[in-house]
Amino acid sequence: MNTQLKQIYSAEKVQRFELLFLFHDKEMKGFISSKDLPFILRAAGLLISDKEINDLQVKEKISKDDLFKLLIQLKDKRPVKQEIEASVKVFDEHNTGFIDTKELMGIVQQIGDEQVEKDFQLILNSVKGKENQVSIDSLVNLLMKE
Numbered sequence: 001m002n003t004q005l006k007q008i009y010s011a012e013k014v015q016r017f018e019l020l021f022l023f024h025d026k027e028m029k030g031f032i033s034s035k036d037l038p039f040i041l042r043a044a045g046l047l048i049s050d051k052e053i054n055d056l057q058v059k060e061k062i063s064k065d066d067l068f069k070l071l072i073q074l075k076d077k078r079p080v081k082q083e084i085e086a087s088v089k090v091f092d093e094h095n096t097g098f099i100d101t102k103e104l105m106g107i108v109q110q111i112g113d114e115q116v117e118k119d120f121q122l123i124l125n126s127v128k129g130k131e132n133q134v135s136i137d138s139l140v141n142l143l144m145k146e
Contacts, residue, residue, distance in 0.1 A: 005068050008075045017044060017071060021064050031061040040067070042119060046074055084140050098133040 005014050020040050024032040032040070038053050056070065091099045091107075101124055108120045127138040 004072055008072060021067055031063055034058050034060050034062055044071060048074065088136050088139055092136055097136050099136060101132050101134055104134065
């Protein structure tokens, strides 16, 4: 299983997945709760909504092998840099290299996914540039970070 995962993700990222699993295996029995899955999948860098996660119909308790199978199955949910750049640049109306944070938060709030909103607020706090502005390059680099 690890071999397949390493063909898709870097060795460092696979190690991070293992650490995420261990951190969430609170009872140390080799299982995590399905309630932890949204956080783990997003921490793994996947762009996935709560609805998509619910549609996966996973068991209440998930083994490390099952998590790794999910990460392989969801490999297409990894963002591609050009897609992210193109999506973000749409909001740079004056071609300044910056986006208004209020406008971005408004869009995220329209998605209606509370976890996405919380995650995005953390992202904004990490890349804020000038007053109420986010650097497009910083935002794209953060979103692509392995």
